[in-house]
Amino acid sequence: MQFWDRHPIWFTGPLGKEHPSRVRALEIIGTVGKILEIGCGNGVDFAEMLRRGTFLQLYCAIDVTKTYIDYLTSKYPKSNRYEFIYAGNGLNHAASQFPTKYFDVAYARAVLEHNVDFVEIIDIMLRLSKRTIVTFFIPPREPEVIRTNVFDGHPHYNNRYSKARFENYVSQRGTFQVHHVPLDPSRHLVDPLNVDQIHTIYEITAE
Numbered sequence: 001m002q003f004w005d006r007h008p009i010w011f012t013g014p015l016g017k018e019h020p021s022r023v024r025a026l027e028i029i030g031t032v033g034k035i036l037e038i039g040c041g042n043g044v045d046f047a048e049m050l051r052r053g054t055f056l057q058l059y060c061a062i063d064v065t066k067t068y069i070d071y072l073t074s075k076y077p078k079s080n081r082y083e084f085i086y087a088g089n090g091l092n093h094a095a096s097q098f099p100t101k102y103f104d105v106a107y108a109r110a111v112l113e114h115n116v117d118f119v120e121i122i123d124i125m126l127r128l129s130k131r132t133i134v135t136f137f138i139p140p141r142e143p144e145v146i147r148t149n150v151f152d153g154h155p156h157y158n159n160r161y162s163k164a165r166f167e168n169y170v171s172q173r174g175t176f177q178v179h180h181v182p183l184d185p186s187r188h189l190v191d192p193l194n195v196d197q198i199h200t201i202y203e204i205t206a207e
C-alpha cells in the first residue's frame with residue numbers, strides 16, 4: 001500500500017478547492033487545449049477544471065497511487081476528454097506514451113517535495129509540455145533538507161529543496177516566473193508543524 005492510499009486529500013473547505021494555491025494555479029493555467037496533471041490525488045483540481053472549463057480538448061492525469069486512479073475512474077463516466085493513468089511501472093514509463101510537447105500545460109501540485117528529488121518529474125513535465133506549472137506545498141528554501149519516512153515498507157519523502165538549486169536547474173531549461181501565494185495561518189491553511197510555509201508556484205516555459 002502506498003503512503004497516499006492512507007491519506008485522503010480534502011475536497012471542500014480551505015484545504016480543498018478553495019485553497020489559495022489551487023485558485024491561483026488555476027488562474028495562471030487559464031484556458032488551454034490539452035493539460036497533463038502529475039500526482040492528481042483524488043482530483044480536487046480536476047473537478048475545478050471541469051467546472052471552470054480549463055481544458056478544451058484533453059485532461060490526462062498520472063498518479064502512482066492506484067486507489068486514487070481507481071476512485072477517479074469509477075467516479076467520472078468514460079470520456080475521450082479525460083483520462084486517469086495509474087503509473088504502476090513508474091512515472092517515466094507512464095509518461096513515455098506521449099509525444100514531445102503534446103500538452104499545452106503540465107501541472108503538479110504538492111508532488112515534487114514527496115519525491116526523492118525533483119529532477120525526474122521536472123524533466124518529464126518540460127519534455128511533454130509547452131508550459132510547466134508546479135506548486136510546492138512546502139516552499140523551496142535553504143538549506144536543502146531530505147526527510148524520508150518509511151510507511152508500510154515504502155519510502156515517503158517530505159523534502160525541502162534548495163531554492164537556488166531548483167531555480168538554477170530550471171533556468172538552464174527555459175524561462176520561469178515565480179508566484180508567491182500568501183497563506184493565512186488563522187484559517188488553518190498551514191500545517192501547524194510548518195507555520196512559516198508559503199506556497200510557491202513556478203511557471204516554466206521550456207525553450
Ligand SMILES: C[S@@+](CC[C@H](N)C(=O)[O-])C[C@H]1O[C@@H](n2cnc3c(N)ncnc32)[C@H](O)[C@@H]1O
Pocket residue numbers: 004009038039040041042043044045062063064065068087091108109110111114115121
Ligand atoms: C500531497 S498529494 C497532492 C495531490 C493533488 N495534487 C492535490 O494537490 O490535491 C501528492 C500526490 O502525488 C502523487 N505522487 C507522488 N509522487 C508521484 C510521482 N512521482 N508520479 C506520480 N504521482 C506521484 C501521490 O500519489 C499523491 O496522489
